[in-house]
Amino acid sequence: xxxxxxxxxxxxxxxxxPPLLRNDTIIIPIIRFIEKGVSKKMDLxxxxxxxxxxNPLVASASPLSEKVETVKKLESAGIAAIVMYxxxxxxxxxxxxxxxxxxxxxxxxxxxxxxxxxNIGRYSIGPEKYVDHLKQVKKSVDIPVIxxxxxxxxxxxxxxxxxxxxxGADALELNIYYLPxxxxxxxxxxENSYVNFVSKVRSKITIPLxxxxxxxxxxxxxxxxxxxxxxxxxxxxxxxxYQPDFDLEELEVCPNLVLSTSQxxxxxxxxxxxxxxxxxxxxxxxxxxxxxxDVLKAMMAGARVAMLASELxxxxxxxxxxILVDLEKWMKSxxxxxxxxxxxxxxxxxxxxxxxxxxxxxxxxxxxYTSLP
Numbered sequence: 001x002x003x004x005x006x007x008x009x010x011x012x013x014x015x016x017x018p019p020l021l022r023n024d025t026i027i028i029p030i031i032r033f034i035e036k037g038v039s040k041k042m043d044l045x046x047x048x049x050x051x052x053x054x055n056p057l058v059a060s061a062s063p064l065s066e067k068v069e070t071v072k073k074l075e076s077a078g079i080a081a082i083v084m085y086x087x088x089x090x091x092x093x094x095x096x097x098x099x100x101x102x103x104x105x106x107x108x109x110x111x112x113x114x115x116x117x118x119n120i121g122r123y124s125i126g127p128e129k130y131v132d133h134l135k136q137v138k139k140s141v142d143i144p145v146i147x148x149x150x151x152x153x154x155x156x157x158x159x160x161x162x163x164x165x166x167x168g169a170d171a172l173e174l175n176i177y178y179l180p181x182x183x184x185x186x187x188x189x190x191e192n193s194y195v196n197f198v199s200k201v202r203s204k205i206t207i208p209l210x211x212x213x214x215x216x217x218x219x220x221x222x223x224x225x226x227x228x229x230x231x232x233x234x235x236x237x238x239x240x241x242y243q244p245d246f247d248l249e250e251l252e253v254c255p256n257l258v259l260s261t262s263q264x265x266x267x268x269x270x271x272x273x274x275x276x277x278x279x280x281x282x283x284x285x286x287x288x289x290x291x292x293x294d295v296l297k298a299m300m301a302g303a304r305v306a307m308l309a310s311e312l313x314x315x316x317x318x319x320x321x322x323i324l325v326d327l328e329k330w331m332k333s334x335x336x337x338x339x340x341x342x343x344x345x346x347x348x349x350x351x352x353x354x355x356x357x358x359x360x361x362x363x364x365x366x367x368x369y370t371s372l373p
Contacts, residue, residue, distance in 0.1 A: 049208035089151030202231030264288035276302030277349035292326035300346035
């Protein structure tokens with residue numbers, strides 16, 4: 001708008017001002033200042049799995065979703081969506097598991113591990129109770145609720161994917177992990193089992209499907225492409241796998257939980273930045289999201305959403321509001337008007353130095369360390 005047009009449109013305003021202020025040289029800069037403030041209103045919306053979200057913060061699968069009241073607090077604090085704690089394959093097939101099973105198959109190696117969830121003897125989190133709880137959560141909040149299945153095989157238990165959909169879930173997150181300790185199991189066979197698993201679950205549901213995987217594939221890019229081709233609408237990078245520890249006094253194996261830190265952000269950040277232009281899917285970054293800066297980095301790498309749990313478990317649901325405030329402050333101070341504006345802006349495709357994300361950065365990282373005096 002020209003200064004002349006501004007002057008014409010503010011004629012009534014000028015007449016209402018004291019004579020001293022009835023001057024275009026004074027009023028026009030004021031109008032410009034107001035226009036600038038209005039134009040910089042932040043648009044935090046994003047899309048994930050076809051779902052329109054009010055911002056990119058999603059509560060990842062964890063004990064946070066065990067209680068309806070906690071989910072309602074998360075919604076009030078501003079969380080855009082929540083992933084339910086996982087229903088494990090073993091819970092459906094067996095009602096109890098032994099520690100040696102944990103060691104063999106790694107099912108106690110997750111941030112949402114069963115030893116960190118309520119004790120099954122005190123709380124019922126069996127298959128049917130899980131579905132009932134999901135229904136209650138869905139009825140209690142307006143934000144999208146994403147169900148979660150955690151397993152390793154494409155057996156009859158995947159029928160619960162359909163039950164989760166029927167319970168009202170807006171999408172399903174399939175969390176896959178298998179510890180390939182067998183010496184005769186090839187990487188090709190393992191990858192094929194993942195792909196078949198995703199294909200089987202995809203055939204059971206019509207809602208969007210995200211697949212959560214770990215970072216230990218030989219060919220990550222190829223594996224992600226195969227999972228998308230098998231029916232995944234989104235990929236969640238990466239799962240946090242915990243290793244069991246030894247208790248030297250009791251001589252027992254003791255799985256225990258260590259919450260994440262922002263330092264763990266780097267691996268998924270790098271891979272999403274590398275795969276953003278190569279794999280056509282919705283990426284979710286999980287692991288290491290604790291601050292607004294972490295969220296910004298995830299968006300710039302190419303993620304649609306940033307998933308967090310450790311920060312909320314440690315510091316409470318109110319951290320969501322604080323992170324959102326910090327997010328808007330940073331965006332305003334750096335002249336961003338939307339989340340979508342920044343998504344993928346630091347991916348390999350967009351960065352002026354794509355080699356920094358590849359091996360050429362290896363030597364620079366080593367040389368960047370400065371020893372203490």
